[in-house]
Amino acid sequence: MVGKTISVVGLGKLGASMAAAMADRGFDVIGVDVSRAAVENLNAGKAPVQETTLQEYIDRNRQRLSATLEHRDAVMKSDITFVIVPTPSDKNGAFSIKYAATAFRAIGKALKEKKGYHTVVLTSTVLPGATRYGLLPLLEQESGKKCGKDFGLCYSPEFIALGSVIRDFLNPDFLLVGEFDRKSGETLESYYEKIMENHPPCKRMSIENAELAKVSLNSYVTMKITFANILTELCEKIPGGDVDAVSDAIGLDRRIGRKYLTGGLGFGGPCFPRDNVAVSFLARELGVRNEIAEATDRFNRTIPARFVEKISRHIPSGSTVAVLGLSYKPYSCVVEESQGILLAQALSKQNYTVTGYDPLANDNARHMLGDDIQIKESVQDCIAGADAVLITTPDPAFTALKLGDFRKGKEDMLVVDFWRVLAGELSGKPGIRYVPVGQGSRIRDAENVLEMMWRDA
Numbered sequence: 001m002v003g004k005t006i007s008v009v010g011l012g013k014l015g016a017s018m019a020a021a022m023a024d025r026g027f028d029v030i031g032v033d034v035s036r037a038a039v040e041n042l043n044a045g046k047a048p049v050q051e052t053t054l055q056e057y058i059d060r061n062r063q064r065l066s067a068t069l070e071h072r073d074a075v076m077k078s079d080i081t082f083v084i085v086p087t088p089s090d091k092n093g094a095f096s097i098k099y100a101a102t103a104f105r106a107i108g109k110a111l112k113e114k115k116g117y118h119t120v121v122l123t124s125t126v127l128p129g130a131t132r133y134g135l136l137p138l139l140e141q142e143s144g145k146k147c148g149k150d151f152g153l154c155y156s157p158e159f160i161a162l163g164s165v166i167r168d169f170l171n172p173d174f175l176l177v178g179e180f181d182r183k184s185g186e187t188l189e190s191y192y193e194k195i196m197e198n199h200p201p202c203k204r205m206s207i208e209n210a211e212l213a214k215v216s217l218n219s220y221v222t223m224k225i226t227f228a229n230i231l232t233e234l235c236e237k238i239p240g241g242d243v244d245a246v247s248d249a250i251g252l253d254r255r256i257g258r259k260y261l262t263g264g265l266g267f268g269g270p271c272f273p274r275d276n277v278a279v280s281f282l283a284r285e286l287g288v289r290n291e292i293a294e295a296t297d298r299f300n301r302t303i304p305a306r307f308v309e310k311i312s313r314h315i316p317s318g319s320t321v322a323v324l325g326l327s328y329k330p331y332s333c334v335v336e337e338s339q340g341i342l343l344a345q346a347l348s349k350q351n352y353t354v355t356g357y358d359p360l361a362n363d364n365a366r367h368m369l370g371d372d373i374q375i376k377e378s379v380q381d382c383i384a385g386a387d388a389v390l391i392t393t394p395d396p397a398f399t400a401l402k403l404g405d406f407r408k409g410k411e412d413m414l415v416v417d418f419w420r421v422l423a424g425e426l427s428g429k430p431g432i433r434y435v436p437v438g439q440g441s442r443i444r445d446a447e448n449v450l451e452m453m454w455r456d457a
């Protein structure tokens, strides 16, 4: 049932890594992209995108990896096709399937000529109904064939994080397979058995249930992150409050779990914010109340402005602020909805002079921020002359910083450490005003509020 050759349509952040990972597991993989650069890069043995270990995986699987601009070639020569093209959010928060439609039409045309059974798998994130009612008809129209008889169809998203796409793809907590029919699901499951390194459980279900499971998982995680960020604020208002102490304790409860419960900054990146908004859209369309997803989004969007307000209480506008961390997370060059970028923009608007640095995202940040913010080539350059430093991601380039690195800034420098990664190094050190986010001070004001609450008890 499992063929030797797989095709992957879309060689972007997810598709290129999946192609290389599947080649590493012994399959011949043909990548397809409409971008000539992506195809030429892969054929020349170069990673089309930045991703941890992707270049190494390509290097050691060159003979099993190729790429083409022609969907037809790839479908004719493979047994199964994964489609991982963009599904950008539209103005209502839904996902557009226009790129997927173009890909499905091209695959449908190829299926018309192809002899034998072929399985098509949509990996891109879509909302319930999109695969069956938006895309399947295109395959049938173009091929003149019947789904479930002449070809198979699954919706099967991945739960990867940028920066660890290959590791996450090969070692998932579970596999999610939405199947048009039993044969489609069985076929995909047998490929996954050969691809995955960790023998994960495979949940097979209807296409619509799988579409809902994908976006609802991400929406749930954003809710959890937001809960941790509310705890962060509460802890800052409680004398001696410590968000890590609280999260470490409640995270031990198996109903809760510790992952994604670290308070600090909001969530960002190309998936979490938009998947959560899409779940709100879906609920509205279906007449279901979903204030949780809406409140999560609203709270998350207030976070940068709230911190800028707090920073303005410590240092006047006109001061220089260094933002360390411009990608939305460590090990990534992606700056979409990055809290570091949002902070830099908000500070600049309040007339602070802002410098920024990120080990991987400097180029993308420059593109997004324009001339308003000076992007520096090293942490040291970024800190030099700063009145305040914000550490926005727990990137190893920042967690390894020493007190001496901060001495290059101004005397009495403010250091706002959103993830408390330098507490041991900077807390209580002369010449540094170290502010670990999510920890309450012992100031009398905070104690007064608590005392007032209980005075007449």
Ligand SMILES: NC(=O)c1ccc[n+]([C@@H]2O[C@H](COP(=O)([O-])OP(=O)(O)OC[C@H]3O[C@@H](n4cnc5c(N)ncnc54)[C@H](O)[C@@H]3O)[C@@H](O)[C@H]2O)c1
Residues within 6 Å of the ligand: 009, 010, 011, 012, 013, 014, 015, 032, 033, 034, 035, 038, 084, 085, 086, 087, 099, 100, 102, 103, 123, 124, 125, 126, 158, 159, 160, 161, 162, 270, 271
């Ligand atoms: N990046 C992530 O972390 C992540 C995680 C889970 C799910 N997803 C989902 O995966 C999908 C792809 O995301 P991505 O980040 O890899 O996107 P991307 O923009 O990095 O890459 C998409 C690639 O598809 C190509 N493409 C567009 N139309 C095409 C067509 N008709 N035929 C062939 N190639 C085509 C583009 O040229 C590009 O190279 C999206 O639906 C996204 O929501 C992404």
